[in-house]
Amino acid sequence: MINILKRTSILLLAGLLTTQGCKEEDIIELQPEFSLDAVNNPSTLAQVEQVLDGAYANFRAADYYGSGSGTGGGAAMMPDVLSDNLYETTLTLANSRAMADWTFQQNTPQINNIYNAMYKVISVANIVLRDVDKFATPANQKTINRIKGQALTIRALAHFDLFKYFANNYDRNSTTTLALYYNKTFTVSADEKPSRVSNKVYYDELFADMTAAEPLLSDVDKAINSVSLVTRPRLSITALHVLRARVSLYAGLWAEAITAANKGIATAPALVSNQTTFSGMYNGAAAGEAIWNVQFDAGQSGPTFLVFFATNNRSYFRPALEVATIAGTTGLVQSNDIRYSAYFTPISGGLALTKYRGKGTVSDGNANFLAMKTGELYLIRAEAYGRNNQDVLGMNDLNALRTARISNYVPQVLTGAALQTAIADERRRELIGEGHRFFDLKRTTRTITRGSTCGNIALSPAGKCTLAPTAREWTFPIPEAVTNANPNMVQNPGWN
Template identity: 30%
Template sequence: MKKLFIYIASASLLFAGCRDATDILPVDSVAAEGALTTPEDIDLALSGAYAAYNPQLIIQFSSRFADDLRFGNANGGQGTVEHNQTINAGSGVVNNIYSSYYAVINRANRVLEAISVIDSSDLTPEQLDRLSQIEGQALALRALAHFDLLTVFAPGFADNDLGVPYIDFVVILELPSRDSVGDVFAGILSDLDAADALLEDSVNIFLNKDFIKALKARIALYRGDYTQAIGMADQLIATYPLATPEQYIAMYADADNTEVIFKASRTVADARAGGLFYFTGTGGAFFEMSFGLFDSLDPADVRYDVLLDDDVDGGTIDPVSNPPETLFIKKYPGRDGQFGLNDLKLYRVAEQYLIKAEAQARLGQLAEAALTIDALRDARFGSDQPAPNYSSVLEAITDILSERRKELAYEGHRFIDLRRTRDLTGLGIVRNEADCGGPTPCELLPSDFRFTLPIPQAEIDVNPNIEQNPGYDTN
């Protein structure tokens, strides 16, 4: 979209929001020119809001900051701030995440504002129906962006924890303060309920009713509403089958959508997911899989084949006869001859099994949690596997975290999973000794303030109403 608001330094959270929609072009994205006075204009503006949504920022941060990567053989300083955990309020990665997600929110709010003032008296029934779908998607997108911000900038998920500014209006000169987590979740859930009443079923590159269920299940788990988490997960499990091993491999090559609820579609104009690890022009790896993650993988598990390029050391990797020197990542193999170009599978039914299992475990339903995990493992091995036998909640959660690590690797979950479970497990980030040393830390204690990202210094400097997160005031 064109610059539809006054571009001022005192609203750093909007910096990315004034870029043209052509900056990032997912499917059906084009620049919206002129005022938003027709349904067609507003539809184009919605494409601009989708265009601004860049989940790769959190995927990149989570992968580098936690324990699933190590510096690659072609690293020339890429990602050092995140991987060495030296982030502060001035770090570019922090500002990029904050400003990018608020850009999405601002664009969604402009769409909603335009719908609220459009003259509908001369519109056809088809145009009115399309406006309802646009409104539902804009509400859902606003909710999603606020939720993503909470996962990294809120110190916790309790209602009285410090959240982020919840913005349901077009910011021009306002300097918003931070709302409580409870208030932000209230806004998110209100948006999702309103969206659910408007949306119809649609393809998985657009936000739809099933996405709303999936996000609500994730929210319920994070907030400790385990009964609701199970209920929402069960609805999706009944609708979406788990992929077979063959379908699973095809899914990450963008050739199968069996278990995909919502994905961020990517074209050649977009930043490539493979670019999180490789120079996409030369294929050199500046990050590789950590030995910590590699050691957790079983070659009989299809996730081994999806995650690891195991044919790079003169033959198939064997820990004894052919130990790896390099652990190149294959999660985003590319498509149509475009190296590293793949859609981002953000909500899959596999996660719903993991949500259900964790919620069951936290409710003390240990046998039920074991069966839920067993169903996922059977699908990934392509054969019947022995069910785990959990004797305590801690044992169950530890095993489920391990399963989440393998299933959701390089999809933006690992850092968030470790930060939200550290009170129970007593663990922070613990890297394999082969993945760390020197300036690269081997452990981040669970009490470390860096489990919450700082509010960007650029925002602090110009917005007197914004409070910084604990631990960063003296950095």
């Protein structure tokens, strides 16, 4: 790791020791009497799997998919806060104003916390990969495949989440742009001072992990997620296809994105057009299109608190009026769209993003985060088709998704730039609050132009309304604590 591993390993062990229990078929509780042995010197394959459970538990961290009061949500709500999807309200605690206003620095705590949370997950995955093959026998090879395939997918996913924030651009073949360090071993040493690698090397490692995981997850001893439950808490072969399609889209590998999306759609649930089922994906009542959700059980908080404090109906960030309004008659998402009531709720003073307000009818913020779903696969494939000069197929996917979501939708015929604009708008509709918007704008080198609330002090304290494609703030600075400890971790351009 990046020479903060001594602290990271302590946090890791603390996380393993305090993992809370979940339903039997979901994330299994890590028993304290086993966790230290499992990390240091596992004696059984079951202990290795306990460490894998710990990797999933660490996705719930407040700066990964979880959130604190007005802070956190690095891979969940933060990309919307950083973008034009949400605006800061006068009710805010100002905990994330440096992020929302793009005034963060190398020593901003949330930058450091996001960096650490994601590398922490990687550390746990590396412990699994260090030990899992020690217990391989002909009789348990499919069990080994299931555990190892998930660990490889987790490692690739967390590295990709880091890359989106800390890489200056997403050029697949750049040998000069620096990504980060691709960590494949669990090492705790003050002498370990790794260097950042180029985008090309980093992508090579990402694709290598995903390629290695695919045959393993295709040949397992049992289903990775129980089809009888409404949760999908583990990364299956379908989730791997989603990840590969995402990475390929960012890399500009259109044919590869189409291939991965095809594989994902072939094994994913069908698109949902029913309001109850669609809303159920977010309130825990139905599986719907869920491919992978980060599971938050009772007492484990949830993903919403950066944006909406469910227990007192306080909205720190609200959807931009260009996205949705309280009347439901203007904006991208309107009341004839099943996403409107699933995602938003009118509250005093305006509309709130409430898709993760709680399970069932409870409003306590304890909800699962829907990290991968079928709708995203259609959007990835639609965009990749269009960029691969297959506009008719791209339009077919866009129409299929809109038909499922919007009442009385009339299919359209669009090509070229108009089609790509429509797909970008649909991604904004479909994926608001799901960790995509800031990166969608970054990967397509667009300017962020915040809407009508920005600059209106009666509605929002926001101080900055535009972010040019050349601005340094598209790329997070390497945290000051990291560069101080390891001079090999070169700072990103503009942050020295």
